[in-house]
Amino acid sequence: xxxxxxxxxxxxxxxxxxxxxxxxxxxxxxxxxxxxxxxxxxxxxxxxxxxxxxxxxxxxxxxxxxxxxxxxxxxxxxxxxxxxxxxxxxxxxxxxxxxxxxxxxxxxxxxxxxxxxxxxxxxxxxxxxxxxxxxxxxxxxxxxxxxxxxxxxxxxxxxxxxxxxxxxxxxxxxx
Numbered sequence: 001x002x003x004x005x006x007x008x009x010x011x012x013x014x015x016x017x018x019x020x021x022x023x024x025x026x027x028x029x030x031x032x033x034x035x036x037x038x039x040x041x042x043x044x045x046x047x048x049x050x051x052x053x054x055x056x057x058x059x060x061x062x063x064x065x066x067x068x069x070x071x072x073x074x075x076x077x078x079x080x081x082x083x084x085x086x087x088x089x090x091x092x093x094x095x096x097x098x099x100x101x102x103x104x105x106x107x108x109x110x111x112x113x114x115x116x117x118x119x120x121x122x123x124x125x126x127x128x129x130x131x132x133x134x135x136x137x138x139x140x141x142x143x144x145x146x147x148x149x150x151x152x153x154x155x156x157x158x159x160x161x162x163x164x165x166x167x168x169x170x171x172x173x174x175x
Contacts, residue, residue: 043173044075131167
């Protein structure tokens with residue numbers, strides 16, 4: 001990840017859960033499909049090759065997002081416990097940003113895993129337009145299951161606002 005002169009920006013990874021089974025007792029209880037497990041593992045391996053190591057993880061409390069995190073973390077070799085938030089399941093983009101703003105100030109790298117359309121909207125909302133234009137174009141073409149965007153933010157989490165983070169990378173985990 002690039003660094004600004006003399007400062008170490010905070011890194012935020014915003015990820016949509018991997019592919020889930022079509023059915024379940026409820027939407028909240030849907031599990032990842034076999035393909036989804038592969039997507040999440042591919043995303044974890046990719047994040048590890050990018051040098052991303054989170055010290056805080058916020059995950060929707062839905063089964064498929066928890067399973068996505070578990071597969072990502074295992075493939076990346078991370079030993080970080082996730083905070084599960086039921087509110088992230090059906091959060092509006094502004095509510096999701098509010099949850100990110102509550103991340104402790106000492107956290108340098110955070111991962112947030114949630115659902116569309118909120119996650120894609122948050123990713124587009126945060127983009128300040130100063131990042132890699134090719135990466136921003138890829139992100140604009142769609143936000144499928146297993147997609148993630150890596151951002152850098154020069155401020156504290158509490159100051160995260162629309163158009164306040166640079167898009168560094170976009171990746172769609174595919175097995």
